[in-house]
Each structure stands twice: as C-alpha cells, then as structure tokens.
Amino acid sequence: MRADTLAAVEAPTPLPVPGDEYLGTVLVNAAVNARYKHLVVSAPEAARKIRPGQFFNLLCPPLPDEAVFLRRPMSVYQMHPNGGTVEFLYHVTGAGTRALALLAPGDTLDMLGPLGLGFSLDPAWRRIVVLARGVGLATLAPLAQLAQASGVAITAVLSARSKLDLMSQSVFADAGAEVLTVTDEEGTSAVPQVERLLLDLIRAGRADAFFTCGSNRLLKLLQTLGRAHGIGGQVAIEQQMACGLGMCFCCVRQIERNGTVANLRVCRDGPVFGLHEALSW
Amino acid sequence: MVDLGVRIGSLALRNPIMPGSGTFSEELARVVDLNRLGAYVTKSVTPGFRDGNPTPRVAETPSGMLNSIGLPSKGIDHFLAKTVPFYARYAAPLVVSVSADSPEDFAMMAERVSVPGVAAIEINISCPNIEEGGHAVAMEADATYDVVSRMRVRTDWPLWAKLTPNTGSATASARAAEAAGADAVVVANTILAMAIDLETLAPKLGTGTGGLSGPAVKPVILRMVWQCAQAVRIPIIGSGGIMNATDVVEYLAAGASAVQVGTATFLYPKAMVRIVDGLAAWCTERKIARVTDLIGRALPSAAPARRAREA
Numbered sequence: 001m002r003a004d005t006l007a008a009v010e011a012p013t014p015l016p017v018p019g020d021e022y023l024g025t026v027l028v029n030a031a032v033n034a035r036y037k038h039l040v041v042s043a044p045e046a047a048r049k050i051r052p053g054q055f056f057n058l059l060c061p062p063l064p065d066e067a068v069f070l071r072r073p074m075s076v077y078q079m080h081p082n083g084g085t086v087e088f089l090y091h092v093t094g095a096g097t098r099a100l101a102l103l104a105p106g107d108t109l110d111m112l113g114p115l116g117l118g119f120s121l122d123p124a125w126r127r128i129v130v131l132a133r134g135v136g137l138a139t140l141a142p143l144a145q146l147a148q149a150s151g152v153a154i155t156a157v158l159s160a161r162s163k164l165d166l167m168s169q170s171v172f173a174d175a176g177a178e179v180l181t182v183t184d185e186e187g188t189s190a191v192p193q194v195e196r197l198l199l200d201l202i203r204a205g206r207a208d209a210f211f212t213c214g215s216n217r218l219l220k221l222l223q224t225l226g227r228a229h230g231i232g233g234q235v236a237i238e239q240q241m242a243c244g245l246g247m248c249f250c251c252v253r254q255i256e257r258n259g260t261v262a263n264l265r266v267c268r269d270g271p272v273f274g275l276h277e278a279l280s281w
Numbered sequence: 282m283v284d285l286g287v288r289i290g291s292l293a294l295r296n297p298i299m300p301g302s303g304t305f306s307e308e309l310a311r312v313v314d315l316n317r318l319g320a321y322v323t324k325s326v327t328p329g330f331r332d333g334n335p336t337p338r339v340a341e342t343p344s345g346m347l348n349s350i351g352l353p354s355k356g357i358d359h360f361l362a363k364t365v366p367f368y369a370r371y372a373a374p375l376v377v378s379v380s381a382d383s384p385e386d387f388a389m390m391a392e393r394v395s396v397p398g399v400a401a402i403e404i405n406i407s408c409p410n411i412e413e414g415g416h417a418v419a420m421e422a423d424a425t426y427d428v429v430s431r432m433r434v435r436t437d438w439p440l441w442a443k444l445t446p447n448t449g450s451a452t453a454s455a456r457a458a459e460a461a462g463a464d465a466v467v468v469a470n471t472i473l474a475m476a477i478d479l480e481t482l483a484p485k486l487g488t489g490t491g492g493l494s495g496p497a498v499k500p501v502i503l504r505m506v507w508q509c510a511q512a513v514r515i516p517i518i519g520s521g522g523i524m525n526a527t528d529v530v531e532y533l534a535a536g537a538s539a540v541q542v543g544t545a546t547f548l549y550p551k552a553m554v555r556i557v558d559g560l561a562a563w564c565t566e567r568k569i570a571r572v573t574d575l576i577g578r579a580l581p582s583a584a585p586a587r588r589a590r591e592a
Contacts, residue, residue, distance in 0.1 A: 020312060247304060
C-alpha cells in the first residue's frame with residue numbers, strides 16, 4: 001500500500017474544544033527516579049477538556065540565573081476528566097524543565113491548553129501495538145486509556161535505558177495492555193531485536209495499527225514494517241514551539257499528505273500525525 | 282469612560298492595540314474576543330506558495346526570542362478566498378501585510394489586496410529572514426521609496442510601510458516612505474540577531490541568523506519611534522517588545538499613534554485584550570479623558586506644554 005493512500009485514512013479528525021489559559025495548583029512535583037519527575041496539577045476545567053495525545057504549553061517559573069522566556073509544550077501523561085487533575089511526566093534536560101522542577105506543592109502553574117489534535121482510533125483497529133521509548137511513554141499513556149474505553153486490545157512495547165526508566169509500565173498494565181519491555185542494560189532494545197518482536201506480533205494478528213512517539217529510529221522501523229505489511233497508525237511528534245496555538249509557525253515538521261510534502265505545524269496540525277505521513281528527521 | 286479611539290490617517294480605530302504581523306491568525310479567535318482589538322494585521326501574504334525556512338525556527342534569548350520563520354504563505358489566491366472573508370464577521374478593520382521578491386511584485390500585490398474587506402495594506406519590506414544575510418528593502422531609503430511609490434500608483438487603499446531597525450539611519454527610510462506616499466509607518470520589524478547552541482557550537486537557528494523580538498528590544502525600538510516622530514508627519518505605529526499597558530503609554534508618548542503587540546501574545550494569548558483594559562485603567566487613574574492626549578508627549582516639541590503643566 002502506498003504511503004499517501006495510508007495517509008488519507010489516517011488523518012486525525014479535528015477536535016472542537018478550544019484550549020484556554022488556566023491557572024492550576026501544583027499538588028505533586030516529585031522525582032520518580034534519577035531522571036524523571038512527575039507533576040500533578042489541580043486544574044478541573046482544563047482536565048475536563050483533555051483528549052488523549054493533547055498537550056499544554058506551560059509557563060515556567062523563573063530560574064535564578066537563566067532566562068526561561070517561552071512556554072514549554074508538554075504532553076499529558078494521565079487524564080482525569082472527572083478527577084480535576086492533570087499529570088505530566090518529564091525528563092529534566094534544559095532550562096524549561098529545570099525551572100518546572102522547582103515547582104512546589106501549592107504553587108500556581110499557568111497552563112495554556114489543552115492544545116493540538118490527539119490520537120483517534122479507527123473503528124477497524126481492534127488490536128493495536130504501542131511502541132515507545134524513554135519519556136515518549138508519557139505521551140502514549142493516555143492512548144492506553146482511550147483504547148481501554150473503546151474496547152481495543154493493546155500490546156505495549158516499552159523501551160528504555162534501564163528497568164528503572166520503565167516506571168510507566170503500570171499505566172499500560174492498568175489499562176489492560178499486555179506489556180513487553182526491552183532495555184539497553186539487558187541488551188534487548190536494539191532495532192533488530194525490536195523488529196523481531198514486532199514481526200511476532202504482526203504474525204499473531206495483534207497489530208492492526210502501530211502507535212509511537214519520541215524516537216526517530218523506532219518511527220522508521222514502524223514505517224518500514226507498516227509499509228511491508230499494510231499497517232497504518234499514528235505518531236506523536238515533538239518540536240520546539242513558541243505560541244502553541246498555530247500562529248507563529250515555529251514548530252513545523254515535514255509531513256507528507258495527499259502526495260505532497262509540506263511543513264505542517266506540530267502544535268495545530270498535530271502533534272499526532274498519521275504513521276506514514278511523518279518524514280523522519 | 283476613557284476614549285481609546287485613535288486615527289491612522291483616514292482609518293478610525295476603536296483603540297490603539299493591534300497584533301504585529303506574523304503573531305496573529307484566525308486561531309486566536311478560539312481564545313480571544315477579536316472584537317476587542319483596534320485592528321487585525323495578517324501574517325504577510327506573498328504572490329505564490331512559500332514553504333518558509335528550515336527548522337529550528339525559534340530560539341529563546343534573555344527577555345526575548347529569535348525567529349526565522351521565513352514567511353510561509355499559501356499565496357494570494359488562497360488568502361483572498363479564505364482569510365479575508367474570515368475577518369468579515371469581526372468589527373475591527375483588517376490590515377493585510379504583503380511581501381514579495383521584487384518591486385514589480387509588491388506593486389502587483391497592492392492591486393490584488395485592494396478589495397472590500399481590506400482596510401489597509403502593510404508593506405513588509407523589513408523581514409530579516411528571507412534575503413541573504415538578513416538584507417531587507419527597508420534598509421535603504423531609495424529601495425523603500427521605489428517599492429512604496431510603485432504600490433502607491435496601483436492602489437487608493439491606505440499603505441503602511443513596516444520599517445527595519447537594521448539600518449544606520451532610523452529616519453531615512455521613514456522619510457522615503459512618506460515621500461513615496463505611505464499613509465503611516467510601522468516602527469519596526471525585528472532586530473537581526475543570533476544565538477549559539479553550547480552543545481554543538483552551531484547557530485541555534487536553522488538559517489544562522491533571525492529576528493529578535495520581545496521586551497529585550499523595547500528600548501531600541503522606542504528610541505526609533507521617537508526619532509521617526511520628529512522626522513515625518515504621517516502617523517507612526519510602534520512595535521517592539523510591548524508586554525503591558527505602560528509599555529503602550531511609553532510608545533504613545535514617544536510619538537506613536539497606535540501600537541502592535543506580537544511576542545506577548547505568544548506567551549499570553551489574551552495579552553492584547555488585557556493591554557486594552559490596562560490602558561483604559563491607567564488613563565482613568567490619571568484622569569486622562571482621551572488616549573490621543575498621550576501621543577507625542579515625550580517629543581521635544583511637547584516640552585513647553587509639559588513644563589507649563591508642571592509649573
């Protein structure tokens with residue numbers, strides 16, 4: 001099947017609920033291991049609007065010696081539409097995440113969102129495979145909630161440096177997913193090994209669609225396997241952003257849609273795109 | 282009740298707050314009541330399709346940001362069919378920003394966008410992200426005169442020339458635009474600038490250089506507005522680093538008749554509406570009945586009146 005044919009059936013449907021600027025209250029901002037922090041914010045109105053795969057553009061608190069001028073986009077890790085909270089999982093890497101790491105319970109967090117077009121499940125997809133690495137797990141976790149609610153069976157293949165970085169496997173397991181883990185420290189996460197794992201899932205009829213996020217090499221692998229076996233799916237893409245609303249055109253990525261390659265905005269036209277639409281970077 | 286109304290030539294605005302080109306689009310209507318703004322200024326439209334610059338297109342700097350978007354555009358046909366009709370449902374005048382690769386194409390664009398629903402044409406001769414080395418027409422007075430005068434003979438619509446800060450003389454291009462028949466000047470576009478990534482020791486922007494905006498540029502652009510206000514008689518629209526109502530007061534006092542807000546909207550989508558409310562509150566507190574009373578108050582020509590009031 002040709003890529004543009006797959007793309008035509010994969011285009012995510014527009015979500016009608018507009019994002020807004022909300023002032024949330026930090027409930028938890030704690031280290032879950034050496035590398036990741038877990039942020040829980042009370043923001044009931046925002047929480048009610050979130051669709052899986054959407055993100056917020058967060059205003060970072062000031063750092064003592066470094067400017068954090070722009071907001072930082074962060075995908076939602078756990079949705080609680082009726083519980084009033086929004087959860088994020090992040091890796092402290094740059095100025096923005098260092099600033100977010102300073103938030104303490106009781107602090108106010110200015111959050112713009114929810115933003116973007118999230119995941120949507122084609123009714124023909126009854127069994128899906130989620131392949132994620134590192135903090136990309138956080139972006140895909142709400143998909144598990146969506147799949148469970150839609151009666152779709154999930155196999156989650158989670159990849160990380162070490163067992164300690166696989167903390168979100170319970171999120172997938174709780175949503176009824178079968179969880180397979182691969183890690184660098186066990187020597188099980190190389191592309192050929194993951195490819196064999198995926199081929200087994202395809203043969204077992206458990207891969208109606210592929211979902212991924214965060215890793216260029218895993219995206220390429222899924223695109224190659226998808227093309228060979230006629231399997232579509234979706235990918236959540238990351239890019240530096242400014243406004244998050246679609247005004248500034250900072251966050252474009254090359255997307256192949258309807259036979260042409262165009263720079264589309266990750267914030268407004270994505271962040272979720274058809275698996276075969278996204279050109280690897 | 283403070284009168285926030287201002288005039289830019291023949292155009293009456295309900296308040297002096299409008300977006301800067303490239304920092305505003307139909308998407309903002311999802312978050313903000315567009316009827317609260319003084320005018321709408323579109324992202325620059327070009328004759329044909331443009332894909333824009335390679336990424337990264339944005340970098341953070343102290344109190345500001347760099348951009349190198351490169352004017353992606355769906356072209357004039359799409360713009361006239363989709364964008365202009367969108368704004369018909371809103372109250373404020375629509376200002377269309379145009380860009381082109383040659384003086385001839387600028388002139389053609391003037392004619393194409395002179396249609397009902399468009400209130401004025403902003404001439405983007407100052408984008409630092411489309412020509413080699415950050416060059417732009419507005420860097421030279423002669424080139425500015427050439428483009429504006431060619432557009433002038435092709436349209437009766439008000440023409441606003443958007444000037445660049447990347448020039449030796451802030452006022453020469455303003456005078457040239459006025460002499461060529463511009464109805465106003467917009468002062469100014471972004472400042473040509475760059476940042477280096479410390480991991481790779483390469484430029485942070487895909488194109489190497491880009492345009493600096495945000496609070497970091499406000500004192501520079503404010504100075505340009507003050508100088509241009511003493512050099513031309515046509516109205517000036519100030520644009521650079523405005524984050525709040527008191528920034529607007531400074532620009533008006535420096536000689537601007539209206540202002541454009543850009544980068545602030547990227548951080549706070551409702552910034553323009555908050556600034557309109559803040560400006561009214563600031564005037565009310567000081568018993569200033571009309572916002573036009575603030576225009577030019579910091580100019581040397583206003584010094585005798587200022588001394589008289591203080592006496």
